[in-house]
Amino acid sequence: MPIKSMYVTYSDSIYQFIYFLVGDDELAKDLTQETFLKAINSNPQFRGESSEKTWLSKIARNLVYDHFRRKRLLKFIPFLHEHEQIDYTYSPEQWLEAKNEQYELYEALGKLPHHYREAIVLRKIEQFSIKESAQILGWNEAKVKNATERGMKKMNELLGGERDA
Template identity: 45%
Template sequence: MDEMSFQQVYQTHNDAIYQYIFYLIQHRELAEDLTQETFYRAYKQFDTFREEADVKTWIKRIARNLVYDHFRRKQIVKFIPFVNTDDRVEKDTPSDILERGEAVANLYEALKELKLPYRETLVLRKIDGLSIKESADFLGCSEKQVTNNTARALKALQKIYEERGYTYVTEL
């Protein structure tokens, strides 16, 4: 693959990779830096990559490894927002905005209780919209494990919501 095709890959996937990293670390500047580092590493290895159909997964794996390296270096755990910004309705009423803001705040608080593998599975399945098979391939685990982690994560999230008196959104 040549430089021009890498530029096309960058333009096509930059926003999705940034959003994925941001969901994992919740820090804009760091997400920007890690996105840049992801594409830098991808560019350095791009001539060895052969399967164009799977380029997004390949780049997302690089991003995931960078995020995990960051967590290991800093020995910190950050939490993932579980809101797909693409689903926002443009003509919200003020009460809709307030309700969504409260729901998002509740979700942030509840997600702090989930294990990282559960949060990551929810991001891949519910935010990125990957299938069970795609999620399993990406995570390097079985489809059964993805299914179990998704179910357990949603059950744990529901329990946290109930304990805190939040309204649980069943569409997650």
């Protein structure tokens, strides 16, 4: 698939993935653009061993790490909520309750160690398979499964044990 088609198909998903890791809208936009620029420059390296989305996600993850290494900030920033849209089909009370619950989830996710957060974002939010997540993270499948399970358990603890893991 040409890069332009990949951009149209995957840019929103790649942006969201990066945003969950960095928590900054402008930085996520910049890194999303860098991801596709890097893909253009390395397109001959795509061998079809994984899906295009998996390949792009791995590039994105590496760019996030490179950014934080350059800044000597290999930690992850708590989530911001500027990108979220209001769903006007809710009553004000329902909307407020949903926003509070989202905030609690984002806050708990933001408190997790980065390896747990990455596993949860890929598996539970981005819906990658264990195999695809392992390819993106450069881990074996057992490590992805363990990090996801332990991360969900830790999130559950942070949320006061109120939600199912």
